[in-house]
Amino acid sequence: MELKYLSGFGSEFSSEDPRCPDSLPKDQNNPQKCPYGLYAEQLSGTAFTMARNQNLRSWLYRIKPSVGHLPFTIFDGANITHNWNDEKPDPNQMRWKPFDLPNPIKNVDFIEGLNTICGCGDPKTKHGLAIHVYSCNTSMKNRAFYDADGDLLIVPQLGVLLITTEFGKMEVAPNEICVVPQGIRFSVDITVPSRGYILEVFGRHFTLPDLGPIGANGLADPRHFLTPVAWYEVKDNISYEIMSKYQGHLFVCQQSHSPFDVVAWHGNYVPYKYDLSKFMVINSVSFDHCDPSIFTVLTCQSEKPGTAIADFVIFPPRWSVQEHTFRPPYYHRNCMSEFMGLITGQYEAKKGGFLPGGATLHSIMTPHGPDKKCFEEASSEVLKACKVAVGTQAFMFESCLGLTVTKWGLEISEKLDSEYYKCWEGLNSHFTGPK
Numbered sequence: 354m355e356l357k358y359l360s361g362f363g364s365e366f367s368s369e370d371p372r373c374p375d376s377l378p379k380d381q382n383n384p385q386k387c388p389y390g391l392y393a394e395q396l397s398g399t400a401f402t403m404a405r406n407q408n409l410r411s412w413l414y415r416i417k418p419s420v421g422h423l424p425f426t427i428f429d430g431a432n433i434t435h436n437w438n439d440e441k442p443d444p445n446q447m448r449w450k451p452f453d454l455p456n457p458i459k460n461v462d463f464i465e466g467l468n469t470i471c472g473c474g475d476p477k478t479k480h481g482l483a484i485h486v487y488s489c490n491t492s493m494k495n496r497a498f499y500d501a502d503g504d505l506l507i508v509p510q511l512g513v514l515l516i517t518t519e520f521g522k523m524e525v526a527p528n529e530i531c532v533v534p535q536g537i538r539f540s541v542d543i544t545v546p547s548r549g550y551i552l553e554v555f556g557r558h559f560t561l562p563d564l565g566p567i568g569a570n571g572l573a574d575p576r577h578f579l580t581p582v583a584w585y586e587v588k589d590n591i592s593y594e595i596m597s598k599y600q601g602h603l604f605v606c607q608q609s610h611s612p613f614d615v616v617a618w619h620g621n622y623v624p625y626k627y628d629l630s631k632f633m634v635i636n637s638v639s640f641d642h643c644d645p646s647i648f649t650v651l652t653c654q655s656e657k658p659g660t661a662i663a664d665f666v667i668f669p670p671r672w673s674v675q676e677h678t679f680r681p682p683y684y685h686r687n688c689m690s691e692f693m694g695l696i697t698g699q700y701e702a703k704k705g706g707f708l709p710g711g712a713t714l715h716s717i718m719t720p721h722g723p724d725k726k727c728f729e730e731a732s733s734e735v736l737k738a739c740k741v742a743v744g745t746q747a748f749m750f751e752s753c754l755g756l757t758v759t760k761w762g763l764e765i766s767e768k769l770d771s772e773y774y775k776c777w778e779g780l781n782s783h784f785t786g787p788k
């Protein structure tokens with residue numbers, strides 16, 4: 354069945370499951386009795402008092418309120434951690450081979466298949482981020498999850514995710530991304546073994562980047578962000594698990610009904626998805642290589658103007674036309690951390706070694722840039738107009754924070770590539786000497 358969506362970023366939406374017309378109270382949020390005998394529940398994504406243009410909240414009209422559940426207990430079944438001091442910092446360039454799919458003899462769902470690879474900061478103080486990899490081979494059965502710590506930006510690399518949320522269903526395929534904001538319950542169904550990346554930001558939300566002199570249009574268009582429409586199921590007298598990530602730990606509790614019982618909702622605090630092929634690429638049409646911030650899809654800003662807790666940046670297929678220019682990414686040392694993943698294809702600065710489903714991390718002030726082969730070729734290529742990154746989608750999570758890699762990233766995953774530094778070996782001097 355083709356799913357329906359509402360279009361727009363940050364809009365004030367409203368939606369009713371068509372099976373229950375007029376289920377949304379018309380003139381107020383909290384009638385003494387809601388239509389169809391529903392419960393009203395507010396979900397606040399910002400402080401009540403947040404400035405109006407940044408205030409986020411939604412009202413949900415549901416069969417039972419979320420509070421009807423047994424107490425939470427610790428859940429040990431995933432490799433999530435925010436103990437960034439367990440491992441020593443390591444400034445080396447890092448590259449990971451593609452992360453494994455689960456062993457088929459074991460059923461692993463989206464939550465059980467979460468592994469934290471690196472991060473920084475603390476959800477208690479609402480400052481920081483974590484980067485996770487998911488790898489699963491089974492759907493979540495009578496199990497929903499919410500993240501009390503922050504927003505999740507999910508980047509599928511293998512396999513389509515059917516994500517049921519309290520706001521309705523969305524299908525997210527590789528080359529699409531979705532955001533499930535803090536606190537929103539969701540469950541993931543899959544049809545094939547699936548893998549991808551997750552950027553979690555603590556206690557803050559993603560926004561669209563300002564466009565400055567670009568003008569009113571360009572990059573990701575707000576209308577291409579899609580939010581589910583209301584959908585509910587009636588499942589009562591069953592055993593349903595609600596899983597929560599709270600202060601870096603996973604918890605689980607039982608309840609006797611499905612949390613996907615929201616018949617109608619309205620508000621601007623919602624999950625959404627975005628198709629990366631819809632990104633309008635801006636670039637130099639004269640000379641030189643622009644900074645990759647021109648490819649920012651979403652940003653999560655810190656308190657420091659112009660400085661992101663995390664930017665989500667893509668490297669989409671595009672025309673390359675610059676004259677008298679070394680066209681690939683330049684050699685670079687950055688005051689920001691750069692974590693990259695590859696959804697499909699070959700990244701232009703490193704055509705070998707960095708593979709779909711793998712990752713790289715170039716930490717604060719760690720030198721990085723094109724490998725030897727890329728440098729040699731691009732220094733002497735004939736600069737015709739040509740398409741680059743065709744059939745490719747690489748992305749970067751760029752952060753002002755210093756990230757530390759977890760034990761899973763360093764050892765347990767067994768994917769850290771100790772040979773990475775060799776791709777820069779033999780970058781010989783071409784210095785011609787003084788005239």
Ligand SMILES: O=C(O)Cc1cc(O)ccc1O
Nearest residue numbers: 644645682683685691702721
């Ligand atoms: O490959 C990288 O490291 C990411 C990157 C890309 C680019 O086009 C310019 C700078 C940069 O850090």
Ligand SMILES: [Fe+2]
Nearest residue numbers: 685687691721
């Ligand atoms: Fe860089």
